Amino acid sequence: MKINGKTRICGLIGNPVEHTLSPMIHNTLAQALGHDMVYVPLLVEAGRLKEAVAGAYALNLLGLNVTVPYKSQVIESLQEVDELARNIGAVNTLVRTEGGYKGYNTDMEGLYRAMTGEGIRIEGEQIILLGAGGAARAVAYLCAVKGAAKVYLLNRTLDKAQAVAREVNHAAGREVIVPMLLAAYANLPAGQYLAIQGTSVGLSPHVEDVVIADETFYEKIHTGFDLIYSPWETRFMQLVKANGGRAYNGLKMLLYQGIIAYELWNQVTVPEADVQVVYEKLKAHFTRTD
Numbered sequence: 377m378k379i380n381g382k383t384r385i386c387g388l389i390g391n392p393v394e395h396t397l398s399p400m401i402h403n404t405l406a407q408a409l410g411h412d413m414v415y416v417p418l419l420v421e422a423g424r425l426k427e428a429v430a431g432a433y434a435l436n437l438l439g440l441n442v443t444v445p446y447k448s449q450v451i452e453s454l455q456e457v458d459e460l461a462r463n464i465g466a467v468n469t470l471v472r473t474e475g476g477y478k479g480y481n482t483d484m485e486g487l488y489r490a491m492t493g494e495g496i497r498i499e500g501e502q503i504i505l506l507g508a509g510g511a512a513r514a515v516a517y518l519c520a521v522k523g524a525a526k527v528y529l530l531n532r533t534l535d536k537a538q539a540v541a542r543e544v545n546h547a548a549g550r551e552v553i554v555p556m557l558l559a560a561y562a563n564l565p566a567g568q569y570l571a572i573q574g575t576s577v578g579l580s581p582h583v584e585d586v587v588i589a590d591e592t593f594y595e596k597i598h599t600g601f602d603l604i605y606s607p608w609e610t611r612f613m614q615l616v617k618a619n620g621g622r623a624y625n626g627l628k629m630l631l632y633q634g635i636i637a638y639e640l641w642n643q644v645t646v647p648e649a650d651v652q653v654v655y656e657k658l659k660a661h662f663t664r665t666d
């Protein structure tokens with residue numbers, strides 16, 4: 377990669393940022409597609425987010441990704457916010473426009489593209505969503521927007537599931553999210569479900585943990601999608617497979633949130649062959665360090 381007077385800069389703001397794989401995604405794409413762009417991690421200390429966004433704009437940065445803990449807080453520093461990101465209340469991608477940055481949520485579009493690519497449908501589906509934290513809340517919005525028939529939102533703390541359901545149902549204008557206590561999973565109506573695992577349970581190094589251990593639960597699951605990608609195969613995924621379902625990890629979601637951000641910044645469509653190159657690099661990283 378040759379840096380010159382015309383090289384455009386993109387980066388990731390967050391705290392911490394040192395474990396990010398986004399530079400691998402974006403610099404690989406820039407090289408493969410011949411774009412004069414470089415992507416770097418940019419650590420932003422607590423209390424300095426506003427300054428950082430204004431400074432990035434003043435320095436002519438083309439775009440930014442935003443990670444923990446700034447995905448919601450960054451909204452007040454933006455010129456404009458895309459509708460899905462506004463509803464979710466979280467932004468992970470800033471795109472330079474006249475007068476300021478516009479915010480998007482490519483995490484959710486990325487999840488949608490990852491699912492579509494695997495032939496997983498949301499529209500018309502009966503879905504079980506495990507968790508009601510930041511990630512699960514965004515998935516609940518996505519499912520509502522993309523036309524899920526019903527989403528049973530199971531959480532250890534019922535209050536949180538109820539709060540998410542109230543909010544998403546209100547925004548969707550229909551009773552699509554049904555909050556339930558995690559421990560009451562046996563009360564789920566009979567049927568076959570797509571299950572999305574949106575809690576932090578099972579994340580490396582706690583690879584033996586799983587949010588529901590009872591095998592009978594997994595008999596109801598035709599497809600399991602875990603947002604976790606480290607370990608490569610979570611206990612949740614193993615249980616889905618052991619009971620005859622198909623299971624996917626969250627790596628393609630990570631991949632596609634990056635692809636979509638890259639497309640927004642460079643106003644291109646990334647060819648599938650280049651997506652595959654990046655995927656193989658990411659996969660090698662995780663299968664090597666497991």
Ligand code: ATR
Binds near residue numbers: 511
């Ligand atoms: P994120 O932003 O990644 O979603 P979060 O907002 O901290 O993280 O949410 C974590 C989710 O994992 C929550 O749904 C949490 O359940 P509670 O709302 O009851 O806290 C869930 N979670 C974490 N540890 C859990 C455990 N041991 N058993 C069940 N659920 C758990």
